[in-house]
Amino acid sequence: MEISELRVNGSRLRATIEELARIGGTAGGGMHRLALTEEDKQARDLFIRWLKELGLKISIDEMGNIFGERKGRSPQKPMVLSGSHLDTQPKGGRFDGILGVTGALEALRTIHENRIDTERTIAIVDWTDEEGTRFSPAMLGSGVWAGHFERDWAYSRVDLGATSFGEALERIGYKGKAPARKWPVHAYYEFHIEQGPVLEKMGKRIGVPKGILGITWFDVYVEGEGNQAGPTPMNARKDALVAAAEMILKVNNLPAKMGGDLVATVGEIQNAPNSRNIIPDRVRFTVDIRSWEDLLKNKAVEAIKNEFSQIGEKRGCPVRIEMIWDISHTEFDSHLVERVGKVASRLGYSSHPMVSGAGHDAAYVCRVAPTAMIFVPSIGGRSHVEVENTRWEDCEAGANVLLHCLFQSANE
Amino acid sequence: MEISELRVNGSRLRATIEELARIGGTAGGGMHRLALTEEDKQARDLFIRWLKELGLKISIDEMGNIFGERKGRSPQKPMVLSGSHLDTQPKGGRFDGILGVTGALEALRTIHENRIDTERTIAIVDWTDEEGTRFSPAMLGSGVWAGHFERDWAYSRVDLGATSFGEALERIGYKGKAPARKWPVHAYYEFHIEQGPVLEKMGKRIGVPKGILGITWFDVYVEGEGNQAGPTPMNARKDALVAAAEMILKVNNLPAKMGGDLVATVGEIQNAPNSRNIIPDRVRFTVDIRSWEDLLKNKAVEAIKNEFSQIGEKRGCPVRIEMIWDISHTEFDSHLVERVGKVASRLGYSSHPMVSGAGHDAAYVCRVAPTAMIFVPSIGGRSHVEVENTRWEDCEAGANVLLHCLFQSANE
Numbered sequence A, B: 001m002e003i004s005e006l007r008v009n010g011s012r013l014r015a016t017i018e019e020l021a022r023i024g025g026t027a028g029g030g031m032h033r034l035a036l037t038e039e040d041k042q043a044r045d046l047f048i049r050w051l052k053e054l055g056l057k058i059s060i061d062e063m064g065n066i067f068g069e070r071k072g073r074s075p076q077k078p079m080v081l082s083g084s085h086l087d088t089q090p091k092g093g094r095f096d097g098i099l100g101v102t103g104a105l106e107a108l109r110t111i112h113e114n115r116i117d118t119e120r121t122i123a124i125v126d127w128t129d130e131e132g133t134r135f136s137p138a139m140l141g142s143g144v145w146a147g148h149f150e151r152d153w154a155y156s157r158v159d160l161g162a163t164s165f166g167e168a169l170e171r172i173g174y175k176g177k178a179p180a181r182k183w184p185v186h187a188y189y190e191f192h193i194e195q196g197p198v199l200e201k202m203g204k205r206i207g208v209p210k211g212i213l214g215i216t217w218f219d220v221y222v223e224g225e226g227n228q229a230g231p232t233p234m235n236a237r238k239d240a241l242v243a244a245a246e247m248i249l250k251v252n253n254l255p256a257k258m259g260g261d262l263v264a265t266v267g268e269i270q271n272a273p274n275s276r277n278i279i280p281d282r283v284r285f286t287v288d289i290r291s292w293e294d295l296l297k298n299k300a301v302e303a304i305k306n307e308f309s310q311i312g313e314k315r316g317c318p319v320r321i322e323m324i325w326d327i328s329h330t331e332f333d334s335h336l337v338e339r340v341g342k343v344a345s346r347l348g349y350s351s352h353p354m355v356s357g358a359g360h361d362a363a364y365v366c367r368v369a370p371t372a373m374i375f376v377p378s379i380g381g382r383s384h385v386e387v388e389n390t391r392w393e394d395c396e397a398g399a400n401v402l403l404h405c406l407f408q409s410a411n412e
Helices: A010-020 A038-053 A098-113 A140-145 A151-156 A166-171 A198-202 A242-260 A294-314 A332-344 A363-364 A394-408 B010-021 B038-055 B099-115 B142-144 B149-158 B165-171 B198-200 B240-256 B294-314 B334-346 B392-410
Strands: A057-060 A068-071 A080-082 A122-126 A187-195 A206-212 A214-223 A263-265 A269-272 A283-289 A319-327 A350-357 A371-376 B057-060 B066-070 B079-084 B122-126 B185-193 B207-210 B214-223 B263-265 B269-272 B282-291 B319-327 B351-356 B371-376
Touching: A010 A038, A010 A098, A010 A263, A038 A057, A038 A068, A038 A098, A038 A122, A038 B198, A057 A242, A057 B122, A068 B142, A068 B149, A080 A098, A080 A363, A080 A371, A080 A394, A098 A122, A098 A394, A140 A363, A151 A166, A187 A363, A187 A394, A198 A206, A198 A350, A206 A332, A206 A394, A214 A242, A214 A263, A214 A294, A242 A263, A242 A269, A242 A283, A242 B240, A242 B269, A263 A294, A283 A294, A294 A319, A294 B079, A319 B099, A319 B207, A332 A350, A332 A394, A332 B165, A350 A371, A350 B371, A350 B392, A363 A371, A394 B214, B010 B099, B010 B122, B010 B392, B038 B099, B038 B122, B066 B099, B079 B240, B079 B392, B099 B122, B099 B392, B149 B165, B149 B294, B185 B334, B185 B392, B198 B351, B207 B334, B207 B392, B214 B240, B214 B294, B240 B263, B240 B269, B240 B282, B240 B294, B334 B351, B334 B392, B371 B392
Parallel strands: A080 A122, A080 A187, A187 A371, A206 A350, B079 B122, B079 B185, B185 B371, B207 B351
Antiparallel strands: A057 A068, A068 A122, A206 A371, A214 A283, A214 A319, A263 A283, A269 A283, B057 B066, B066 B122, B207 B371, B214 B282, B214 B319, B263 B282, B269 B282
């Protein structure tokens, strides 16, 4: 059989995703498998069983990143790497991250059962804590591996129950011995659902992102004056929630005001004392601002901070801002991006050049290795929710694109 | 000694408040003693010990309301009743409710130690669950006693941990045998901190409320569409938190729009999934609207509901409203209100006619018995917060007004 005729097994890929979805599956058909929980451990155990079935060389590094290598004819040459993450959002979906790991697994299974040799080693990876929900920021595993975060700083990140990343990693038995440190990688491919509505709207099957939007995350603390709701006249109030509400609307209006491809979101809010008849005196909320244009994003961050100060001053509510995360836009390797589009076209799949709005492990890997991503459509553009879904034939198509990209990179 | 020269013991009143403040006291100098908790039980135990020291006849009814009666010469005549509540808001203050109970206790102690007989029986009461924070709505104890709520409905109210009012009452051993049912009361006085800034601003010592504002409480549920914050374009969003923010600003603007003495507050908000990079899909928030003019309040409630529907429609976020509580304004007994003002004046205290913005047990008692309240200034107008405070000399002044109002009512 000609290698160019090789295709993955779509039903096996589906069965693999469905088996994984039983670990931390929710009643609503989604997934709840936060990083370094018992569910994450079970998913890792299953993943390693599958890697062993293929006879791969398994290694676990100090960050709990799991690698499985299939030796090439010239193992001294930099390898080709592919994967994503098995952790999920709270009440997230069955595809986010998981498709990239299982898609790479399916590609390796296809190569394995057809006894195909490659020039370079091909490896699969499950990066630890991509979502950053339990331990923030996101992408701690790939971030440390790529040298963006310090390992010990990552270990010290705590969840809401005051458990540290390091403790949690040890507790589930996945603090490996291998250094979490980049090594020469010839090409990194990450296969992922789009998590947005563009491909579906365009009627295209394969998304070919040229890179990832830059992201700024910060937290806003607004201080008011708590008082009984009844006897406090409107003009004597310092209502932290009213001030926050005005700020939230400003964040929502920011993209219209700044133009470009900016998106801005307030996803999280805490209010205190949060009692029906007490004027709120402490509000914390998060801001997420993204754009391909770093300059535009940074201008938007400055503009919104100014608006916050003005609102705070007007309403007698001091505002404090805490920066959480700031990453410039990521440009993927133009050669690999071109390859993804060409492979899709050769396999007969329609494709669409785009950018990724969501952050991915690819953002950090890209800094130390040539990188590209392969997207498939999200039904209704829905993601990070239980109803997140992608058609099985699209999963299969994406895995085929990955398979042939891996071949090309592994044989050059 | 002439009865008219009698005065309460201000230091004893202070010591009593301070002793109570040790039960559920917070590091911030406030109180955290929610209804029917272990702290509430301890406060009740202490209160009963004090009632026993005065030789009062103690009874506990099915709602856990505690009464202590000092027999008059004509015990068959309707009694005079005074009190308030010992439960507090979460991180509330040392005076709200407590001053009314301890002030009445101090009045009875003064009467007791001076061996004064009264024509009518004078009784003191601690009403159960005035705050309504753990079990809503507020004023469950006085509400059932006055016939406004059904006892079994009150029993069935649950807290956030799914414990029912009935279970909690039983657990702390305060489900009494006496029926929680009104009996003829000749006069009810409730002594309370103002919980607003008016008296302090006017430089007056005693507030003489003619009644209590009407209150409407309702909950608003806004439904959006959860999606990944990055890849979802602004125009494809149904952001429940943005819709809620617009609604919160409308609530805050409602008093300016409607005129009159209206106040409107959003005190509580919950957001889901409440994750930094997910567009919110479910928000619940509370609305509290108050006015002396029932018609104005009802018009305001209708107006804001319409605004909510329009915002929901515009933003693609369906809105559902759940009514929680609706009480018309309460007019106190004009004769008793006049008496409070006159007694204050005779005792040499400045006074100010006003309305109560906050709900009180007096609102329900007023429906079945002639009722009045006595207010003293709140420093900075602060209440329902840890820094809630009232000058000790004002506490003493209010207790003296209460003492002489009790005398007058008990001897007519």
